[in-house]
Amino acid sequence: LMQTQDLSYVISKRTTERRKLEKLRSKLHLISSTEKPVNKHTIFVDSDGEKKDFNFAQHFDTHPSLLGRSYNRPRLADLKSGKYSASLDPEKMAEVKRETLKAYKELEQRIGREEQLGVLQRKMELKAMMRGGRNKPEKLLKEETKDSPAVYVWAKERKK
Numbered sequence: 001l002m003q004t005q006d007l008s009y010v011i012s013k014r015t016t017e018r019r020k021l022e023k024l025r026s027k028l029h030l031i032s033s034t035e036k037p038v039n040k041h042t043i044f045v046d047s048d049g050e051k052k053d054f055n056f057a058q059h060f061d062t063h064p065s066l067l068g069r070s071y072n073r074p075r076l077a078d079l080k081s082g083k084y085s086a087s088l089d090p091e092k093m094a095e096v097k098r099e100t101l102k103a104y105k106e107l108e109q110r111i112g113r114e115e116q117l118g119v120l121q122r123k124m125e126l127k128a129m130m131r132g133g134r135n136k137p138e139k140l141l142k143e144e145t146k147d148s149p150a151v152y153v154w155a156k157e158r159k160k
Contacts, residue, residue: 007124014117021110028103041070123149 043059045051057064061075074083126149129135137152144150 004128007121007128010117010121010124014114014121017110017114017117021107021114024103024107024110028100028107119147119149126150126152 043054045054056067060067060073061077062073063076063079066073123144130137135154135157137154139153140150141153142148142151
């Protein structure tokens with residue numbers, strides 16, 4: 001009885017962890033993730049002289065400090081109107097960056113925790129199958145490790 005309760009506890013914890021993970025992912029959108037492919041913005045110019053003298057801030061109509069962002073790049077007119085006045089405050093931007101990094105760190109920890117619970121669940125399910133008595137595996141293919149349960153070959157059993 002205790003083993004089945006443990007398994008159901010692990011399953012419920014994994015489910016809640018997965019829900020929290022999805023909620024956090026939807027909140028973060030992985031905007032500043034370094035793992036995503038870098039988008040290319042191709043700008044066509046007529047000559048090499050134009051290419052050398054090209055001003056990206058003027059072309060995108062934004063502040064030069066915001067050129068590194070491929071997302072949420074406000075125009076100069078919006079910045080002058082005061083619509084994004086708080087976004088250029090260096091202290092505020094540093095605080096937002098800290099909060100974002102903290103949220104990504106939490107996301108990474110939750111992903112790891114959910115994977116650990118998944119491995120633990122598979123190990124417990126395998127132990128429950130082994131306890132069954134008549135249903136024994138033929139041979140062991142792969143030993144149990146910290147990151148994965150053992151892999152067995154089971155006898156083929158005809159369903160009646």
